[in-house]
Amino acid sequence: MEAIEAKNLRKSFGPVTAVDNVSITIPEGGIFGFLGPNGAGKTTTIRMITGVLIPDTGTVQVLGTDVDKDPLTAKLKMGVIPENGTVYSDLTAEQNILITAKFFGMDRASRERRAGEILARLGLEERRNDIVRTFSKGMRQRISIACAIVHSPPVLILDEPTTGLDVYSRRLVIDTVRHMSEQGSTILLTTHNIEEANALCSMISIINKGKIVATGSPEKLKKTFDTSRYVEISFDQPVGPGLFSAPGITRAEPWGDKWRVFTDDPDRAVKHLASASERDHLTIVSIATSNPTLEEAFVRLTGDV
Ligand SMILES: Nc1ncnc2c1ncn2[C@@H]1O[C@H](COP(=O)(O)OP(=O)(O)O)[C@@H](O)[C@H]1O
Ligand SMILES: [Mg+2]
Numbered sequence: 001m002e003a004i005e006a007k008n009l010r011k012s013f014g015p016v017t018a019v020d021n022v023s024i025t026i027p028e029g030g031i032f033g034f035l036g037p038n039g040a041g042k043t044t045t046i047r048m049i050t051g052v053l054i055p056d057t058g059t060v061q062v063l064g065t066d067v068d069k070d071p072l073t074a075k076l077k078m079g080v081i082p083e084n085g086t087v088y089s090d091l092t093a094e095q096n097i098l099i100t101a102k103f104f105g106m107d108r109a110s111r112e113r114r115a116g117e118i119l120a121r122l123g124l125e126e127r128r129n130d131i132v133r134t135f136s137k138g139m140r141q142r143i144s145i146a147c148a149i150v151h152s153p154p155v156l157i158l159d160e161p162t163t164g165l166d167v168y169s170r171r172l173v174i175d176t177v178r179h180m181s182e183q184g185s186t187i188l189l190t191t192h193n194i195e196e197a198n199a200l201c202s203m204i205s206i207i208n209k210g211k212i213v214a215t216g217s218p219e220k221l222k223k224t225f226d227t228s229r230y231v232e233i234s235f236d237q238p239v240g241p242g243l244f245s246a247p248g249i250t251r252a253e254p255w256g257d258k259w260r261v262f263t264d265d266p267d268r269a270v271k272h273l274a275s276a277s278e279r280d281h282l283t284i285v286s287i288a289t290s291n292p293t294l295e296e297a298f299v300r301l302t303g304d305v
Pocket of ligand 1: 039041043
């Protein structure tokens, strides 16, 4: 059984097709990232998966339960942190968690034990009795996450959980996501932050203009565009472009105080650069080879290049 199986989701708002035939299959375990620029359709997809928005067409199953036909059962299997996390501003940090636990039918002892555990994990222990209204955005987001994980959901869905957070809150949110994953929850998160997707996710779908344009592990997506390799090098004195004319080097450009030397064969290019600088009595000050990045894949797939 899949954790999430979404088939052929479509949603239009008037003339705008926000989600255009999106299908995603997320097996149990692992952290699945939904990566795309602003306006790509991430939130609309998440809202359909979590049963908040009815799709124009398509179906969603969460651990075998159809979200449209049996929304209550489906929702009990999910913890959801929506784009603008919802918290009760007039309650304290702890009351927010306790009341959510009660909605999920947990008994008093487990509510209290779990609330204590989560407050500590999210760095909120000292503020447990303070009214949430006074909290910063990062603290509110931590409460939102605390409420979403209180019933240890097998599937945890987070829409841009770290966007706009301070460094400390961001760290705690990411640690909590990793912890939930280690505890066996399947995670689906959206982000427009490529580094975050690269660091957290075992699988990524890249979405652009309502359509999925690529799916794979971060490493696989990087390799899709493994063609533009270069060596970045600097010397102790100015050099001319002639230094770089050699077999295997396609072109060289000045790049700040360095040169970028493009090549299909970095090994061959580095060996040439070493022997040419030896010959010309140049000292190499720095040298680095590029690795394909997820950013490159992302820009190629979503940009107009
Ligand atoms: N309730 C709505 N009414 C009208 N247009 C919407 C609504 N929700 C989203 N959209 C539009 O759908 C597109 C996708 O939005 P969204 O799913 O929020 O993207 P993302 O979360 O990737 O930034 C955007 O063009 C957005 O303006
Ligand atoms: Mg969004």
